[in-house]
Amino acid sequence: MKICFIGATGHTRFVLDGIKGDKDVHIEGIAPGSKEEKIDSFIKKLNDKGYNVKAFDNYKDMLDEIKPDIAVVASYFGYHGRVVLDCIDRHCNVFVEKPVATDMKELDDIRNAYEKSDISLAAMMGIRYTPHFFTAWKAVQDGAVGKVRLMNAQKSYRLGNREEFYKSRKTYGGTIPWVGIHAIDWLYWFSGEKFKSVYATHSKSYNNNHGDLEISALCHFTFENEVMGSVNIDYLRPATAPTHDDDRIRIAGTEGVIEVREGKVYLINNAAQGIQELPLQSGGEIFTEFMAQVRGNGKCMVTAEDSFYVTEAALRARQSADEERVIKFE
Amino acid sequence: MKICFIGATGHTRFVLDGIKGDKDVHIEGIAPGSKEEKIDSFIKKLNDKGYNVKAFDNYKDMLDEIKPDIAVVASYFGYHGRVVLDCIDRHCNVFVEKPVATDMKELDDIRNAYEKSDISLAAMMGIRYTPHFFTAWKAVQDGAVGKVRLMNAQKSYRLGNREEFYKSRKTYGGTIPWVGIHAIDWLYWFSGEKFKSVYATHSKSYNNNHGDLEISALCHFTFENEVMGSVNIDYLRPATAPTHDDDRIRIAGTEGVIEVREGKVYLINNAAQGIQELPLQSGGEIFTEFMAQVRGNGKCMVTAEDSFYVTEAALRARQSADEERVIKFE
Numbered sequence: 177m178k179i180c181f182i183g184a185t186g187h188t189r190f191v192l193d194g195i196k197g198d199k200d201v202h203i204e205g206i207a208p209g210s211k212e213e214k215i216d217s218f219i220k221k222l223n224d225k226g227y228n229v230k231a232f233d234n235y236k237d238m239l240d241e242i243k244p245d246i247a248v249v250a251s252y253f254g255y256h257g258r259v260v261l262d263c264i265d266r267h268c269n270v271f272v273e274k275p276v277a278t279d280m281k282e283l284d285d286i287r288n289a290y291e292k293s294d295i296s297l298a299a300m301m302g303i304r305y306t307p308h309f310f311t312a313w314k315a316v317q318d319g320a321v322g323k324v325r326l327m328n329a330q331k332s333y334r335l336g337n338r339e340e341f342y343k344s345r346k347t348y349g350g351t352i353p354w355v356g357i358h359a360i361d362w363l364y365w366f367s368g369e370k371f372k373s374v375y376a377t378h379s380k381s382y383n384n385n386h387g388d389l390e391i392s393a394l395c396h397f398t399f400e401n402e403v404m405g406s407v408n409i410d411y412l413r414p415a416t417a418p419t420h421d422d423d424r425i426r427i428a429g430t431e432g433v434i435e436v437r438e439g440k441v442y443l444i445n446n447a448a449q450g451i452q453e454l455p456l457q458s459g460g461e462i463f464t465e466f467m468a469q470v471r472g473n474g475k476c477m478v479t480a481e482d483s484f485y486v487t488e489a490a491l492r493a494r495q496s497a498d499e500e501r502v503i504k505f506e
Numbered sequence: 507m508k509i510c511f512i513g514a515t516g517h518t519r520f521v522l523d524g525i526k527g528d529k530d531v532h533i534e535g536i537a538p539g540s541k542e543e544k545i546d547s548f549i550k551k552l553n554d555k556g557y558n559v560k561a562f563d564n565y566k567d568m569l570d571e572i573k574p575d576i577a578v579v580a581s582y583f584g585y586h587g588r589v590v591l592d593c594i595d596r597h598c599n600v601f602v603e604k605p606v607a608t609d610m611k612e613l614d615d616i617r618n619a620y621e622k623s624d625i626s627l628a629a630m631m632g633i634r635y636t637p638h639f640f641t642a643w644k645a646v647q648d649g650a651v652g653k654v655r656l657m658n659a660q661k662s663y664r665l666g667n668r669e670e671f672y673k674s675r676k677t678y679g680g681t682i683p684w685v686g687i688h689a690i691d692w693l694y695w696f697s698g699e700k701f702k703s704v705y706a707t708h709s710k711s712y713n714n715n716h717g718d719l720e721i722s723a724l725c726h727f728t729f730e731n732e733v734m735g736s737v738n739i740d741y742l743r744p745a746t747a748p749t750h751d752d753d754r755i756r757i758a759g760t761e762g763v764i765e766v767r768e769g770k771v772y773l774i775n776n777a778a779q780g781i782q783e784l785p786l787q788s789g790g791e792i793f794t795e796f797m798a799q800v801r802g803n804g805k806c807m808v809t810a811e812d813s814f815y816v817t818e819a820a821l822r823a824r825q826s827a828d829e830e831r832v833i834k835f836e
Contacts, residue, residue, distance in 0.1 A: 325712060326722040326740050328658065332758065375705040375832065379732035382655060382760045392656040392758065394734045396726040402709035404724045406736045410656050412758040417774045418781060428662065428722065428742040430712045444747045451748060502705065502832060 180244040182235040183209035183251025184218030186273030194463025203227045207235035209251020253349040257282035264289040274299040275487040278349030299483035302462040310459030322431025324367040327405035329359035330424040335411040343387030351390040357490040359407040369399035376497040395493045510574040512565040513539035513581025514548030516603030524793025533557045537565035539581020584677040587612030594619040604629040605817040608679030629813035632792040640789030652761025654697040657735035659689035660754040665741040673717030681720035687820040689737040699729035701835045706827040725823045
C-alpha cells in the first residue's frame with residue numbers, strides 16, 4: 177500500500193497512528209497543497225521516523241509518478257476541494273482533512289466525480305474513534321437514552337497565535353466548517369436523522385488580530401422527526417486551561433441523558449439510580465479502518481457519503497451565519 | 507406588611523423562605539387565580555405554619571377587602587397577566603410567578619399600567635439568588651471572563667405526571683415561557699446586553715400524554731455587540747436522576763470561561779492555572795429583597811423592567827418556534 181501526503185497542515189497524526197505496525201504500508205511521497213505551504217518540518221519528521229519519502233514541488237506530478245493507493249490531503253483547508261478533485265480524477269483513494277470542500281459548488285463537483293468513480297474517501301472526522309465519543313455513541317445505538325430528542329455539542333479551542341492562512345476566509349474556510357464540523361458530525365452520527373434546517377451566527381470580534389477567523393459561533397440545527405441540536409464553537413479557551421480543547425456532547429432522549437465531557441461518558445437512565453460513568457471502549461484508529469476499506473476487508477465509520485453530507489451541513493451553517501437567515505436543506 | 511396569595515401553583519416557597527423571622531409580615535388572605543385552581547392543600551400548609559389566613563373565592567374581593575401591600579401571584583401561568591393587571595389597577599405591589607404574561611398584548615398592557623403606577627413588581631426569577639448562579643454572576647461582573655461573547659444555558663426537568671393545566675397552551679403558556687425563561691433571564695443578566703433576535707424550535711413529540719406541553723426546545727439568541735447565546739430546555743431528565751433539575755450555564759468571554767453545573771461554579775482564566783472551583787457566596791432571598799424594596803430601603807435584583815423584558819424575550823422565542831422563523835426585537 178503506497179501513501180502520499182498532499183500538504184502537512186491538518187491532522188496527519190491520524191495517518192502516522194493508523195499505520196503503526198503495518199509493514200505493508202509505504203509512505204512514498206509528499207508535496208505541498210499549494211505554493212505557500214511549508215512542509216519542511218513534516219518531511220524532517222517523516223525522515224526521522226525512518227520513512228524514505230520523496231518530496232515533490234507539485235502534487236499532480238507526485239500522483240502521476242507514484243500512483244499512490246491513498247492520497248492524504250491535509251493542506252490549507254480552502255484548497256482541499258480542488259486537490260480532492262485532482263485525486264479522484266486520477267482514481268486515487270482519498271483521506272482528507274475536513275471539511276472536504278469550503279465551497280458548495282466544489283463539493284457538488286466532488287460528489288459527482290466520486291459517484292462516477294470506484295474510489296474510497298473519508299474525511300478526518302477522527303473524533304468518532306476516540307474512546308469517549310465511541311463509547312457514548314455505542315451506548316446510544318444500544319438504546320441507552322431511547323429516542324434522541326435534543327442534542328448540544330461543543331467545540332472549544334485555545335486560540336494561541338495561528339499561521340497566516342487561518343486569517344483569510346479563502347485559505348481557512350471559516351470556523352464553522354473547520355472546527356464546528358466535528359460537532360455537526362456528532363449530531364448527525366448520534367441521532368441518525370437527516371438535517372432539515374440550520375440557523376447560525378458567528379463573530380470575528382475580539383479575535384486577537386486573526387483577520388477573518390471567527391472566534392465564536394453558534395448553530396441551531398433541526399432534523400427529521402422534530403429532533404433538534406445546537407453546536408457552540410469558540411477559540412476562547414484560555415492558555416491556562418488543562419487541555420487544548422474541550423469537546424462535549426449532551427444527548428437527551430426519551431429514556432435518559434448521556435454526556436461526553438472531559439474525556440468521560442456520563443449516563444442517567446431508568447436502568448440505574450444516579451449518574452453512571454461508563455467504562456470506555458476502544459474505538460480503534462480511523463486510518464487503520466480506512467486502509468482496511470481500501471483493501472476490501474473493512475469499512476470506515478466515516479463514509480464518503482457522511483463526509484460529503486456533514487461538509488454540506490457545515491457549509492450551509494456558514495452560509496446561514498453569513499446571510500443571517502435560516503437555511504433549509506433540500 | 508400585609509401579604510395575600512393569588513393562587514398556590516407557582517413557587518410560593520420563595521415567599522415563605524423570604525419572610526422567615528420577619529415579625530412585621532402578615533399573610534392575611536388567599537384566593538385561587540381561577541375557578542379551576544385547587545388551593546386547599548396550600549391553605550392547610552399555611553394554617554399548619556400558624557398563619558391566620560382568610561380564604562376567598564374571588565381574588566378581587568380579597569384585594570378590595572384586605573388591601574395587601576404585596577399580592578403574590580402564583581396561579582395557572584396562562585392567567586398571570588390578567589391577575590397582575592387587576593393588582594396594578596388596585597395600586598398593589600406584585601410578586602409574580604414567571605412569565606409575567608403569556609401573551610404579548612397583555613404584557614404591553616401590563617407595562618403601560620406599570621409605568622403609570624408607582625408600584626413595585628418582580629417576577630420569580632429566583633434562581634438569580636441561588637449561591638451558584640449568584641457567585642458566577644458576581645465573578646463575571648468582576649471581570650473574571652472579560653467581555654462575554656458566547657453563552658449556553660440549560661434547563662432540564664423531570665416530567666413526572668403533571669396536572670391538567672400543564673397540558674393546555676392556554677393555561678400553561680408553553681415550555682419556553684415557563685421553564686426556558688429562567689435561562690433566557692441568565693443570558694440577559696450575565697451579559698448585560700440587549701436582545702437583537704431569536705430563533706427557536708420546540709417539540710411536543712414523546713411528551714407522555716401531556717397534550718400541548720413541549721418536552722424539548724432550543725433557542726438561539728443574538729444580542730448587541732455580536733454576543734450570542736443558546737438555551738436548551740427539556741423535560742427528559744429521568745426519574746432516577748439525582749435531582750429534579752439540571753440547571754447550567756457556560757459563559758465564554760475574552761479572558762476566560764465560567765460554568766455553573768451541579769450547583770458548583772468552575773472558572774478557567776488567565777489568573778490561575780487549571781480549573782478553579784469558586785467558593786459559593788450567599789445571594790440572599792429574592793422575596794426578602796423585594797419586601798425591602800417595597801419598604802423603600804432596598805432593591806430587588808429582578809427589576810420590573812427585567813421581568814417585562816425577559817418575559818418579552820421568552821414570548822418572542824415561543825413565537826419563533828411556533829412560526830418557524832427568526833424574530834427580531836424592535
